[in-house]
Amino acid sequence: MIYLELFWTFIQIGAFSFGGGYAVLPMIQKYVVEQHQWITLGELADITSISQMTPGPIAINAATFVGVKVAGIWGGVIATIGCVLPSFILLIILAYYFFKHSNLHFVQNILKGLRPAIVSLIALAAISLTLIALWTYPQGDLLSIDNLNLSAIVSAAVSLFLLIKFKLDTIGVIAVGAIIGIIIYLI
Amino acid sequence: MISYTQLFLKTFKISAVTFGGGYTIVPVMRDVFVSKDALILDDEMLNLIAIAQSAPGPIAVNTSILIGYKLKGIKGALVTTFATVLPPLLIITVISFFYVQFQTNPIIQAALLGMRGSISAIMGYAVFSMGKNTLRNHRYFSAVLMIIIFLLGYFTPIPTIALIIGSGLTGLIYFGMIKEKVL
Known part of the structure; x- marks a missing residue:
């Protein structure tokens, strides 16, 4: 049953996306894109960009997007609930423990190990998404120069410049990318 | 209230x-x-x-x-x-x-392609600053773990969840047991 499958998949994703923000991407790539093939890597790149321009964290936005795509509105609701449920339960337990003992030393130690690992996992997901963005070939496995996607390369370069040089916020950067894409298409 | x-x-x-x-x-x-x-x-x-x-x-x-x-x-x-x-x-x-x-509208498609380029840059930049921040504390421990997880994630089929649990346990053991005894 698709609802149950969605629910369980997003419970796993919710339970292991430590670090917030992009930390959910490697999990979604593994479970939603590769294992279930509910969305493509390109669609994951799209929802990540759309996420930057709408309120709400990437995890919630991606859960809703995938759920709606796979099983309509209720799919979206169920995937989103699944995504939030593990942290909800864990946080109530942690908060209860903390209010009682007012320290979370062991959790801090776990996090010291998690942080560097999460950076690497996000880096791996970012590499996949960058490859799919810069090469238009559907499977992304034919990295020849003919298939290079000009507008994505130009907007990636311009975006990087705007980020480093002017510290432009991500909404602005994505908007610039969209405009570059349209201009290059029109000429 | x-x-x-x-x-x-x-x-x-x-x-x-x-x-x-x-x-x-x-x-x-x-x-x-x-x-x-x-x-x-x-x-x-x-x-x-x-x-x-x-x-x-x-x-x-x-x-x-x-x-x-x-x-x-x-x-x-x-x-x-x-x-x-x-x-x-x-x-x-x-x-x-x-x-x-x-999805079939060419103008929207063109905008999304451009946005994919931007999000690549944003993520690359984010990974870079996150990495830099992480290396600020426990520099050697973090660097070694970062490289190991990257290589395992890239070259082996070990599930992401296993890598996350493994690194969490590594932190727990390294900082909880080894470091506390030394200090």
């Missing part, structure tokens, strides 16, 4: 108008619940944010769960969670339907 309705409305409003994820929304929550309404003390809020970061999931959702729990117990947590998740749920549901319809 705050009513459930007020709690819902406040959290809903924060979630609906704040773009850009955890790092922008948490200061707004602090502003509303600590400075304006004085429902939570500043110190308590810092503790809540620290706990929020110790669990998986987005910081914004986690912080609002804890604010609800702090103010009104588990029911309060349910109210704030619902209020935080509802705006993006509604917006993305609408966008998802348009996304499917617009």
Whole structure:
């Protein structure tokens, strides 16, 4: 049953996306894109960009997007609930423990190990998404120069410049990318 | 004391108008619940944010769960969670339907391709700054673990969850047992 499958998949994703923000991407790539093939890597790149321009964290936005795509509105609701449920339960337990003992030393130690690992996992997901963005070939496995996607390369370069040089916020950067894409298409 | 309705409305409003994820929304929550309404003390809020970061999931959702729990117990947590998740749920549901319809529109396609380029740059930049921040503390431990996880993730089929559990345990053992005995 698709609802149950969605629910369980997003419970796993919710339970292991430590670090917030992009930390959910490697999990979604593994479970939603590769294992279930509910969305493509390109669609994951799209929802990540759309996420930057709408309120709400990437995890919630991606859960809703995938759920709606796979099983309509209720799919979206169920995937989103699944995504939030593990942290909800864990946080109530942690908060209860903390209010009682007012320290979370062991959790801090776990996090010291998690942080560097999460950076690497996000880096791996970012590499996949960058490859799919810069090469238009559907499977992304034919990295020849003919298939290079000009507008994505130009907007990636311009975006990087705007980020480093002017510290432009991500909404602005994505908007610039969209405009570059349209201009290059029109000429 | 705050009513459930007020709690819902406040959290809903924060979630609906704040773009850009955890790092922008948490200061707004602090502003509303600590400075304006004085429902939570500043110190308590810092503790809540620290706990929020110790669990998986987005910081914004986690912080609002804890604010609800702090103010009104588990029911309060349910109210704030619902209020935080509802705006993006509604917006993305609408966008998802348009996304499917617009997938054949060449102008939208062109815009999305350009946006994919931008998001690559944004993620690359984010990974770089996150890496730099992580290496600030426990430099050697972090660097070694970072490289090992990257190589394992790239070259082996070990599941992501196993890598996450493994690195969490590594931290627990390294900092909990080894370091404490030495110091």
